[in-house]
Amino acid sequence: MRPCLTCKPVCHLILTTAQDHVTIVEDLLEIDGIDVNLMDEACGELPLTAAARNGCSDTVAILLPKGARIDARNKQDFTALWLAVKEGHWAVVEKLIQNGADIDEPVTIARKTPLMIAAEEGHIELLELLIERGAAL
Secondary structure (H helix, E strand, C coil), X not given: CCCCCCCCHHHXXXXXXXXXXXXXXXXXXXXXXXXXXXXXXXXXXXXXXXXXXXXXXXXXXXXXXXXXXXXXXCCCCCEHHHHHXXXXXXXXXXXXXXXXXXXXXXXXCCCECHHHHHHHHCCHHHHHHHHHCCCCC
C-alpha cells in the first residue's frame, strides 16, 4: 500500500490499520475530526477494509465500536468480510460475522458472495464457518 502525498490523518490511520499497529490506531482515533469511515483516495481503502484484507483482527475489534460501517465498500467495491474471506483470515471473518456483517452480500460486477469466494480460494474452514452461520447455498 503506497502512502498518499497529502499525509492526512486518514492516510496514517489506514497504513496503521493495515499493519495492526493497535496502539497507534487507538491514538489516531482520538484525533478530533478523524472519520473512521473515510476512504483514502490514494489507495481506495477504508480503515476497516485495510485491516480485514491484512488479517488484523485486533484492529478490526477496535474499529467496529468506533463506528466503522461493517458493510462499507472500498473503491474496488469490496466489503471487509469479502476481503477477509478472500485472504483466508478466519479470525477476522468470525469477528465480522459476530458483529453483523452480511454473509450473503454479493460484491463487484461478478456478484460473488463470501461463500463463493471461500470456495473459489479453497478456504474449506471458511466455507464451513459461513455455512454454519447461515450463508445461502
